[in-house]
Amino acid sequence: MQSAVSVKDLKIAYGDHTVIEKLSIDIAPREFLVLLGPSGCGKSTLLNAIAGLQDITDGEMWISGKNVTWDEPKDRGIGMVFQSYALYPRMTVRKNLSFGLRVAGLPKTEIEARIARTASLLHLDKLLERRPSELSGGQRQRVAIGRALVREVDVFLFDEPLSNLDAKLRNELRVEIKKLHQSLGNTMIYVTHDQVEALTLADRIAIMKDGVIQQLATPSEIYHHPANLFVAGFIGAPAMNFIEGRIAVETSTPIFEGDGLQIDLSGYPFLTSIKAGPATLGIRPEHLAPDGAARGWPTILGTVSVVEPMGADTVIWFDWGGETFSCRTMGDAAFTPGSRITAGLDSAKISLFDAHGARL
Ligand SMILES: Nc1ncnc2c1ncn2[C@@H]1O[C@H](COP(=O)(O)OP(=O)(O)O)[C@@H](O)[C@H]1O
Ligand SMILES: [Mg+2]
Secondary structure (H helix, E strand, C coil), X not given: CCCCEEEXXXXXXXXXXXXXXXXXXXXXXXXXXXXXXXXXXXXXXXXXXHHCCCCCCEEEEEECCEECCCCCHHHCCEEEECCCCCCCCCCCHHHHHHHHHHHCCCCHHHHHHHHHHHHHHCCCHHHCCCXXXXXXXXXXXXXXXXXXXXXXXXXXXXXXXCCCCCHHHHHHHHHHHHHHHHHHCCEEEEEECCHHHHHHHCCEEEEEECCEXXXXXXXXXXXXXXXXXXXXXXXXXXXXXXXXXXXXXXXXXXXXXXXXXEEECCCCCCHHHCCCEXXXXXXXXXXXXXXXXXXXXXEEEEEXXXXXXXXXXXXXXXXXXXXXXXXXXXXXXXXCCCCEEEEEECHHHXXXXXXXXXXX
């Protein structure tokens, strides 16, 4: 199948400062791909390079089977939405939506039809005669999205479109963007530093650090089988707990040993990839149970520092071996600061990393 977007051996450098070394990625038609990573890792640079807004040092860009490396942004068949809405303040919503189409010389009836379709999709019908100053932040961002949609192209690029909105609006608009993708069925490449947006929106997430894709996989794969310590620590809130130690394979069952803790690894799903030596064990807060002893799991005995009720569940923070751990339990929990906790590790759910941080 032909890719909707192909980035081939992309290199971007400012003088001798290389931001992206040699990056390749293929994005399938109709795919919702999220570029996720901390601020400064090169997400916007990559997106702008796809859009043609960024000079590239080396490599090629293909969109819908066509080499667009040297094409102007307007000729690449893309629509782009930025974090800053960048609406024309003196124009009504209708004029903001139609401006690009009028410049491109589309017939009036076609422009009107496209505005009607877009306004209805984004619930802007009643706002068409208002100016941006008469809209809320969420409404302005809808108009900004609408301005990309009216172009009716196959590929949409979003650069942190929800970052300027408050939490409630952000959640609402996130759901709308997902609906939009389900109904339009076009290719979307969406940049964010917010892991919740990435996990909820993406078909696949490309998680980046220092201009390098660390893992490209489905949200579930990235969450449950992070490729390295960076991905493991970046995805999940509270973050995955880590225990330093070593893997011993002297006996018939491999064992993880750390700080007096011994865990039988015979249930580890990737047993054949295990080798002896220094290792880090990772366990997500929901796979550490405050009643783990009752289930016969390996346990760590800690002292509770903070209890955070979240409504549906509770996060219990505790100290063990000089480190802070978090465990998540359904409903309310009968713990108070200072009380002892026997947290059990679900050894079927652990992740193991070698001395270089790569997943075993
Ligand atoms: N004009 C520039 N000159 C030099 N370095 C730049 C320039 N623009 C961006 N950078 C660097 O490129 C890196 C990636 O930036 P960016 O793509 O904006 O990151 P992100 O969108 O992931 O936050 C950063 O380290 C930034 O400092
Ligand atoms: Mg950015």
